[in-house]
Amino acid sequence: MSIKPLILLGAGGHARICLELLGLMDGPEVLGVILPAEEGHLAQRLGLAHLGGDDDLPDLARRWPGLAAIVGLGINGADMRVRLRLLKTLDALQIDRLTLRHPRAVISQHATIESGAQVMAGAIIQRDAAIGADAVIGSGVIIEHDAHVGDAGFIGPGAVLCGQVELGPRAVVGCGACILPGVRIGQSAVVAAGAVVRRDVPAGQRVMGVPAREVGEVTSSPTA
Numbered sequence: 001m002s003i004k005p006l007i008l009l010g011a012g013g014h015a016r017i018c019l020e021l022l023g024l025m026d027g028p029e030v031l032g033v034i035l036p037a038e039e040g041h042l043a044q045r046l047g048l049a050h051l052g053g054d055d056d057l058p059d060l061a062r063r064w065p066g067l068a069a070i071v072g073l074g075i076n077g078a079d080m081r082v083r084l085r086l087l088k089t090l091d092a093l094q095i096d097r098l099t100l101r102h103p104r105a106v107i108s109q110h111a112t113i114e115s116g117a118q119v120m121a122g123a124i125i126q127r128d129a130a131i132g133a134d135a136v137i138g139s140g141v142i143i144e145h146d147a148h149v150g151d152a153g154f155i156g157p158g159a160v161l162c163g164q165v166e167l168g169p170r171a172v173v174g175c176g177a178c179i180l181p182g183v184r185i186g187q188s189a190v191v192a193a194g195a196v197v198r199r200d201v202p203a204g205q206r207v208m209g210v211p212a213r214e215v216g217e218v219t220s221s222p223t224a
Protein backbone atom coordinates (compact mmCIF):
# COMPACT_ATOMS: atom_id res chain seq x y z
CA MET A 1 0.00 0.00 0.00
CA SER A 2 1.22 3.44 -0.96
CA ILE A 3 2.21 5.83 1.83
CA LYS A 4 1.76 8.91 -0.34
CA PRO A 5 -0.14 11.86 1.09
CA LEU A 6 -3.73 11.32 0.05
CA ILE A 7 -6.76 13.53 -0.55
CA LEU A 8 -10.39 12.70 -1.22
CA LEU A 9 -12.37 14.54 -3.90
CA GLY A 10 -16.04 14.82 -3.00
CA ALA A 11 -18.04 13.82 0.06
CA GLY A 12 -21.22 12.33 -1.41
CA GLY A 13 -22.31 8.70 -1.63
CA HIS A 14 -19.49 7.54 -3.89
CA ALA A 15 -16.87 9.29 -1.75
CA ARG A 16 -18.21 7.69 1.43
CA ILE A 17 -18.07 4.23 -0.18
CA CYS A 18 -14.47 4.90 -1.27
CA LEU A 19 -13.53 6.06 2.22
CA GLU A 20 -14.93 2.94 3.86
CA LEU A 21 -13.18 0.81 1.26
CA LEU A 22 -9.89 2.56 2.00
CA GLY A 23 -10.33 1.63 5.67
CA LEU A 24 -11.01 -2.02 4.77
CA MET A 25 -7.81 -2.02 2.70
CA ASP A 26 -5.83 -0.57 5.63
CA GLY A 27 -5.03 2.29 3.32
CA PRO A 28 -3.15 5.47 4.19
CA GLU A 29 -4.81 8.25 6.13
CA VAL A 30 -6.64 10.90 4.17
CA LEU A 31 -5.27 14.43 4.69
CA GLY A 32 -8.63 15.98 3.90
CA VAL A 33 -11.37 16.55 1.38
CA ILE A 34 -11.66 18.78 -1.69
CA LEU A 35 -15.08 20.39 -1.96
CA PRO A 36 -16.58 23.68 -3.07
CA ALA A 37 -16.62 26.21 -0.19
CA GLU A 38 -20.39 25.94 0.25
CA GLU A 39 -20.12 22.18 0.81
CA GLY A 40 -17.16 22.37 3.19
CA HIS A 41 -19.29 21.29 6.15
CA LEU A 42 -19.70 17.84 4.53
CA ALA A 43 -16.00 17.16 5.19
CA GLN A 44 -16.60 17.55 8.92
CA ARG A 45 -19.35 14.94 8.78
CA LEU A 46 -16.70 12.53 7.53
CA GLY A 47 -14.39 13.63 10.35
CA LEU A 48 -11.96 15.09 7.82
CA ALA A 49 -10.50 18.52 7.15
CA HIS A 50 -11.81 20.64 4.30
CA LEU A 51 -8.69 21.45 2.27
CA GLY A 52 -10.37 23.74 -0.26
CA GLY A 53 -11.91 23.49 -3.70
CA ASP A 54 -10.63 22.45 -7.13
CA ASP A 55 -8.80 25.77 -7.46
CA ASP A 56 -6.63 24.85 -4.49
CA LEU A 57 -5.36 21.63 -6.08
CA PRO A 58 -2.26 23.22 -7.71
CA ASP A 59 -1.21 24.66 -4.33
CA LEU A 60 -1.79 21.33 -2.58
CA ALA A 61 0.23 19.51 -5.26
CA ARG A 62 3.12 21.93 -4.66
CA ARG A 63 2.88 21.60 -0.89
CA TRP A 64 2.80 17.77 -0.88
CA PRO A 65 5.04 16.32 -3.57
CA GLY A 66 3.80 12.85 -4.54
CA LEU A 67 0.24 13.76 -3.59
CA ALA A 68 -2.31 11.08 -4.55
CA ALA A 69 -6.10 11.33 -4.76
CA ILE A 70 -9.25 9.30 -4.57
CA VAL A 71 -11.88 10.58 -6.98
CA GLY A 72 -14.98 10.28 -4.85
CA LEU A 73 -17.35 11.62 -7.47
CA GLY A 74 -19.66 9.13 -9.08
CA ILE A 75 -22.01 10.00 -11.91
CA ASN A 76 -25.13 12.09 -11.91
CA GLY A 77 -27.65 9.95 -13.81
CA ALA A 78 -25.26 8.96 -16.57
CA ASP A 79 -23.46 12.32 -16.58
CA MET A 80 -19.73 11.94 -16.03
CA ARG A 81 -18.68 15.49 -16.88
CA VAL A 82 -17.59 16.50 -13.39
CA ARG A 83 -15.72 13.25 -12.82
CA LEU A 84 -13.92 13.54 -16.17
CA ARG A 85 -13.05 17.19 -15.64
CA LEU A 86 -11.46 16.34 -12.30
CA LEU A 87 -9.47 13.48 -13.80
CA LYS A 88 -8.11 15.90 -16.42
CA THR A 89 -7.14 18.39 -13.73
CA LEU A 90 -5.39 15.69 -11.71
CA ASP A 91 -3.51 14.50 -14.81
CA ALA A 92 -2.32 18.03 -15.51
CA LEU A 93 -1.04 18.32 -11.92
CA GLN A 94 0.45 14.82 -12.00
CA ILE A 95 -1.63 13.76 -9.01
CA ASP A 96 -1.96 9.96 -9.15
CA ARG A 97 -5.14 8.17 -8.22
CA LEU A 98 -5.09 5.42 -5.63
CA THR A 99 -6.35 2.07 -6.92
CA LEU A 100 -9.14 0.68 -4.74
CA ARG A 101 -9.97 -3.05 -4.61
CA HIS A 102 -12.57 -4.19 -2.16
CA PRO A 103 -11.25 -7.16 -0.14
CA ARG A 104 -14.48 -9.00 -0.94
CA ALA A 105 -14.27 -8.49 -4.68
CA VAL A 106 -13.17 -11.62 -6.53
CA ILE A 107 -10.44 -10.71 -8.96
CA SER A 108 -8.67 -13.34 -11.07
CA GLN A 109 -4.93 -13.30 -10.72
CA HIS A 110 -4.90 -13.24 -14.52
CA ALA A 111 -6.95 -10.05 -14.74
CA THR A 112 -5.32 -6.63 -14.96
CA ILE A 113 -6.46 -3.58 -13.05
CA GLU A 114 -4.90 -0.29 -14.11
CA SER A 115 -3.95 2.51 -11.79
CA GLY A 116 -6.73 4.52 -10.18
CA ALA A 117 -9.46 1.97 -10.89
CA GLN A 118 -12.05 1.40 -8.15
CA VAL A 119 -13.45 -2.11 -7.70
CA MET A 120 -16.37 -2.19 -5.29
CA ALA A 121 -17.76 -4.86 -2.96
CA GLY A 122 -18.84 -8.15 -4.46
CA ALA A 123 -17.55 -7.46 -7.97
CA ILE A 124 -16.25 -10.47 -9.89
CA ILE A 125 -13.52 -9.92 -12.46
CA GLN A 126 -12.68 -13.04 -14.36
CA ARG A 127 -9.60 -14.41 -16.02
CA ASP A 128 -7.87 -12.25 -18.63
CA ALA A 129 -10.27 -9.37 -18.14
CA ALA A 130 -8.72 -5.89 -18.15
CA ILE A 131 -9.90 -2.83 -16.28
CA GLY A 132 -8.64 0.53 -17.50
CA ALA A 133 -7.19 3.39 -15.48
CA ASP A 134 -9.70 5.28 -13.30
CA ALA A 135 -12.54 2.94 -14.26
CA VAL A 136 -15.24 2.26 -11.67
CA ILE A 137 -16.56 -1.28 -11.28
CA GLY A 138 -19.67 -0.99 -9.10
CA SER A 139 -20.90 -3.30 -6.37
CA GLY A 140 -21.73 -6.79 -7.58
CA VAL A 141 -20.67 -6.19 -11.18
CA ILE A 142 -19.54 -9.23 -13.17
CA ILE A 143 -16.79 -8.76 -15.72
CA GLU A 144 -16.39 -12.05 -17.53
CA HIS A 145 -13.31 -13.55 -19.12
CA ASP A 146 -11.44 -11.48 -21.72
CA ALA A 147 -13.78 -8.48 -21.31
CA HIS A 148 -12.10 -5.07 -21.39
CA VAL A 149 -13.21 -1.86 -19.71
CA GLY A 150 -11.68 1.31 -21.14
CA ASP A 151 -10.06 4.09 -19.11
CA ALA A 152 -12.54 5.99 -16.93
CA GLY A 153 -15.38 3.64 -17.86
CA PHE A 154 -18.14 3.53 -15.25
CA ILE A 155 -20.16 0.38 -14.57
CA GLY A 156 -23.14 0.68 -12.26
CA PRO A 157 -24.04 -1.90 -9.59
CA GLY A 158 -25.06 -5.37 -10.70
CA ALA A 159 -24.27 -4.96 -14.40
CA VAL A 160 -22.85 -7.91 -16.33
CA LEU A 161 -20.25 -7.73 -19.08
CA CYS A 162 -20.13 -11.16 -20.71
CA GLY A 163 -16.99 -12.69 -22.15
CA GLN A 164 -14.96 -10.64 -24.65
CA VAL A 165 -17.07 -7.51 -24.32
CA GLU A 166 -15.14 -4.34 -25.22
CA LEU A 167 -16.21 -1.21 -23.41
CA GLY A 168 -14.65 1.97 -24.78
CA PRO A 169 -13.04 4.72 -22.70
CA ARG A 170 -15.44 6.85 -20.66
CA ALA A 171 -18.45 4.68 -21.53
CA VAL A 172 -21.17 4.23 -18.89
CA VAL A 173 -23.11 1.05 -18.20
CA GLY A 174 -26.16 1.60 -15.99
CA CYS A 175 -26.99 -0.64 -13.07
CA GLY A 176 -28.29 -4.09 -13.87
CA ALA A 177 -27.54 -3.86 -17.60
CA CYS A 178 -26.27 -6.91 -19.43
CA ILE A 179 -23.86 -6.75 -22.38
CA LEU A 180 -23.87 -9.99 -24.34
CA PRO A 181 -20.67 -11.81 -25.37
CA GLY A 182 -18.29 -10.05 -27.72
CA VAL A 183 -20.36 -6.85 -28.04
CA ARG A 184 -18.35 -3.63 -28.44
CA ILE A 185 -19.52 -0.43 -26.80
CA GLY A 186 -17.90 2.70 -28.25
CA GLN A 187 -16.18 5.41 -26.25
CA SER A 188 -18.42 7.69 -24.19
CA ALA A 189 -21.52 5.65 -25.06
CA VAL A 190 -24.21 5.17 -22.40
CA VAL A 191 -26.08 1.93 -21.76
CA ALA A 192 -29.21 2.62 -19.70
CA ALA A 193 -29.95 0.77 -16.50
CA GLY A 194 -31.47 -2.65 -17.14
CA ALA A 195 -30.72 -2.74 -20.87
CA VAL A 196 -29.74 -5.96 -22.62
CA VAL A 197 -27.26 -5.12 -25.36
CA ARG A 198 -26.97 -7.60 -28.23
CA ARG A 199 -25.34 -5.44 -30.90
CA ASP A 200 -22.35 -3.10 -31.00
CA VAL A 201 -23.02 0.46 -29.86
CA PRO A 202 -21.27 3.31 -31.74
CA ALA A 203 -19.22 5.88 -29.82
CA GLY A 204 -21.26 8.57 -28.13
CA GLN A 205 -24.62 6.81 -28.56
CA ARG A 206 -27.18 6.07 -25.89
CA VAL A 207 -29.03 2.75 -25.83
CA MET A 208 -31.96 1.59 -23.73
CA GLY A 209 -34.33 -1.31 -23.24
CA VAL A 210 -34.58 -5.04 -23.82
CA PRO A 211 -33.28 -5.63 -26.40
CA ALA A 212 -31.39 -2.34 -26.33
CA ARG A 213 -32.09 0.22 -29.06
CA GLU A 214 -30.32 3.45 -29.90
CA VAL A 215 -32.20 6.45 -28.53
CA GLY A 216 -29.88 9.27 -29.57
CA GLU A 217 -26.53 10.79 -28.84
CA VAL A 218 -25.04 11.32 -25.43
CA THR A 219 -25.03 15.01 -24.67
CA SER A 220 -23.68 14.79 -21.14
CA SER A 221 -20.22 13.40 -21.73
CA PRO A 222 -17.31 14.67 -23.81
CA THR A 223 -16.35 12.18 -26.54
CA ALA A 224 -12.66 13.03 -26.47
Ligand SMILES: CC(C)(COP(=O)(O)OP(=O)(O)OC[C@H]1O[C@@H](n2cnc3c(N)ncnc32)[C@H](O)[C@@H]1OP(=O)(O)O)[C@@H](O)C(=O)NCCC(=O)NCCS
Nearest residue numbers: 074077078138156157173174175191192193194195208209
Ligand atom coordinates in the same frame (compact mmCIF):
# COMPACT_ATOMS: atom_id res chain seq x y z
C1 LIG B 1 -30.50 6.17 -19.48
C2 LIG B 1 -30.66 7.28 -18.49
C3 LIG B 1 -29.35 8.03 -18.43
C4 LIG B 1 -31.78 8.18 -19.00
O1 LIG B 1 -31.84 9.30 -18.22
P1 LIG B 1 -32.64 10.60 -18.74
O2 LIG B 1 -32.06 11.13 -19.99
O3 LIG B 1 -32.73 11.53 -17.58
O4 LIG B 1 -34.02 10.01 -19.15
P2 LIG B 1 -35.45 10.32 -18.54
O5 LIG B 1 -35.52 9.88 -17.12
O6 LIG B 1 -35.80 11.74 -18.88
O7 LIG B 1 -36.37 9.36 -19.40
C5 LIG B 1 -36.55 9.53 -20.80
C6 LIG B 1 -37.33 8.35 -21.30
O8 LIG B 1 -36.52 7.18 -21.25
C7 LIG B 1 -37.15 6.18 -20.41
N1 LIG B 1 -36.08 5.54 -19.64
C8 LIG B 1 -35.22 6.16 -18.79
N2 LIG B 1 -34.35 5.28 -18.30
C9 LIG B 1 -34.68 4.08 -18.84
C10 LIG B 1 -34.15 2.80 -18.70
N3 LIG B 1 -33.09 2.57 -17.91
N4 LIG B 1 -34.69 1.80 -19.42
C11 LIG B 1 -35.76 2.03 -20.21
N5 LIG B 1 -36.32 3.24 -20.40
C12 LIG B 1 -35.78 4.26 -19.70
C13 LIG B 1 -38.12 6.95 -19.53
O9 LIG B 1 -39.16 6.15 -19.07
C14 LIG B 1 -38.57 8.05 -20.46
O10 LIG B 1 -39.53 7.50 -21.34
P3 LIG B 1 -40.81 8.36 -21.81
O11 LIG B 1 -40.25 9.55 -22.53
O12 LIG B 1 -41.55 7.43 -22.70
O13 LIG B 1 -41.52 8.73 -20.55
C15 LIG B 1 -31.00 6.76 -17.08
O14 LIG B 1 -32.34 6.38 -16.95
C16 LIG B 1 -30.15 5.58 -16.66
O15 LIG B 1 -30.45 4.44 -16.93
N6 LIG B 1 -29.02 5.91 -15.97
C17 LIG B 1 -28.11 4.96 -15.43
C18 LIG B 1 -27.92 5.28 -13.98
C19 LIG B 1 -27.06 4.27 -13.28
O16 LIG B 1 -27.24 3.08 -13.37
N7 LIG B 1 -26.10 4.79 -12.55
C20 LIG B 1 -25.24 4.03 -11.72
C21 LIG B 1 -25.12 4.81 -10.46
S1 LIG B 1 -24.44 3.96 -9.13
